[in-house]
Amino acid sequence: MMWCLMFVFSWTSFMKKHRGNRSSLENQFTVLDKGENSVHRFPVHFVMCFSSQTCAQSLRNSKDEFFMKAFLPNVRLFLHKDSINMSEWNRLSHFNSPFGFMEYKYEDVIPVLKLIPKPKEPLLSPKPGSNGCVRCAVVGTGGILNGSKMGAEIDAHDYVFRMNGAITEGYEEDIGKRTSVYVHSAHSIVKSPVLFKEYGYKSAPHDKGIKYVMMPERLKDIQWLEGLLKGKRVAAGPFRKKTPRLYYSGQYKKTRFYVLHPDFLRYIRNRFLSSPELKTERWPSIRPTNGAFTIFLALHTCDTVDAYGFLTNDFEKYSTYYFQRDTKINFFFHPNHDFLLERDLWIDLHNMKIIRLYQRNDTEKVEQR
Template sequence: MPINTAKPPATKESIDTQELLRKPPPSRKPLTAKGQLINKRPLTDWKPLTAKKLFTTRKPIATKKTLFTDRKTVATKKPFTTSKPLTKKLYSAEPKWENEEVYLLTDSTSQTSCPISIKIKAMNSSWLKQKFLPQITIFMDNRHFNDREWLRLGHFIPPFGWMDLNYTEVKEVMLALPLVPDQQLLLAEKAEDDLSCISCAVVGNGGILNGSGLGKEIDSHNYVFRVNGAIIEGYEKDVGNRTSFYGFTAFTMLTSLYTNYKKGFRHIPQDKETKYILFTENLRDFQWLKAVQQNKQLSKEIGLSNYRLRPRDDFEKDFDFRKLFVVHPDFARYLKNRFLRSTTLDGKYWNIYRPSTGALLLMTALHLCDVVSAYGFMTADYKKYSDHYYDKDKMETVLFKNHDFLLEKEVWARMHQENIIKLFQRT
């Protein structure tokens, strides 16, 4: 079914993105020798919940999963309680909670045998060792919803939690998610006697790829990750043609299809090997996912119906829902806290900030693969190139307020310097 090419009416999202947010991120102090961002938080007039209000530390939960913080393990017997549901309207900057770094860990038995795996490098890196959690839960399934988790994750806005979302809609979607038997998807697919390293190419859409001739190199990896407006037709020589994983939010996918329809992006990747990774940044992602699960039309109130009335149409007829993975908010919050914490969070625009979809996808690959090569991501000389590799005329990269591309650029450069990833750069 072709994408709706009629121009949709302006929405709050588009106004925020195109007008209010069309400003560069605030100036930021550089990385120190230890790789930590220098970031002194100003005092605010709000009061976080105390430990007594947040947690009941008694017997551990009777489950193989563990709530993890790098300071202590917190087990709860009763749900967390607050007098009123938390809402982002109460805060002028990002609130900091005592359960900020409480994450759900997995007990995956799949272990890498690759001697140069990122997981091994992380443990031997003075910079990455204190940041990296190899057992972090990456994807959600139907076991991850209950009233206790609803209240815990209600302390954080999406995509880092469930604050301001609708309990009934989130619960309905969550309980319909298929089981994820092993969080380490790629390791679980390997034969026990296979000692090879899992190599992954993560392909961004940066203009640096135009004329690069890297298509064969990209496709030679075991897995290829792509994001948003991943136009392939006509650019195979530069970006390859395989897609193992396609990362998106409901909004970025549908707007990419709309804005790039005439450029050749008329459907999302649908190769036999393709799986999908959804990042839930808003209630509309759950509403979109519900429509996909039930094969129903989107409500006009959501706003996404201006782009696609029936979301299932973007997938093959007999779509296997085990191929669609939904990222856990703990994983997104962990990435924000430890790798991609922008100073935007300290000001009035805190509630619109999130790492870019490309950044989230690259970090997801970092936790699934042994070896990661990043293509089409921002480098120090980004101003030399157009915003996208498929731009017919050169377009400058716009630094929107809801992302911090300059911070991401610094992180990719540091990871390349530490030999954690291989970042494609032009000489």
């Protein structure tokens, strides 16, 4: 049984009462949203859907007071035709992409969003014999997984999340072979086969029954969505004339396709990953990584979350990607993301026992192979 309500939550008043120095995580929460030329403080709008929980080990039962005050376990995750109207358009137009529709024209966006079917929820269900628990692995592409032999452990989870250039063929011993949920943007699903061709990447994961989750980053993602949902070529933008459904290797189905809601993306940034760069002139381009969005999607759809292949304190030992086996290539810090902030968050969540973060032992020999 599930019931929903919409409410307005202002985090500013909470921060005035609870600001402190407990950890790096504690000082990252804010509700700052920026307009084109100034900083505005908007209350955070969320739709909450409540359902009963049956898993005793669920992260929702955490005793960590600070995390539980920041974490909204039933925040609206997905965008679909029934979740958008003129009122919602006007509200979301206050926020820049991918956190809203500030830069967009109504006529370019709304007709496409009205094509998105209402998704089947929950995204994931407990497996038989799991005592009502959904156990998930989120697998990043970090070089820490090279030689890790974590593949069997990863595949033993109920569900496996991957994102971006998720190459599995030839790397199964380290990163597993199963993919249950694949998170992507139009850019990542189109460019990954080109960028990672030399490492054996051919196409996005396409396991039977896989669920695809799209992160609508820019207008080009809306244009991609139109082609995908209509089963036609993209009509405009940088992916013009491409046929989106070809990139899903026959596994695309409307009933297994989800689009992340801007409210969910903004909630992650505001409450957990508010980078100091958001206070600079570069703020419009700063956002969490697809990997960060994927971890939080898992936190909101799973009971236990194990994260592999994400940045740790000893990241300098490893190449950027696990599939860079032959030559060590130093980690590339993309200017649009605050990787060190994300690293600190994963370690904080690990220490709070919210997630289990895979970290190599200090004594473990690390070498390219």
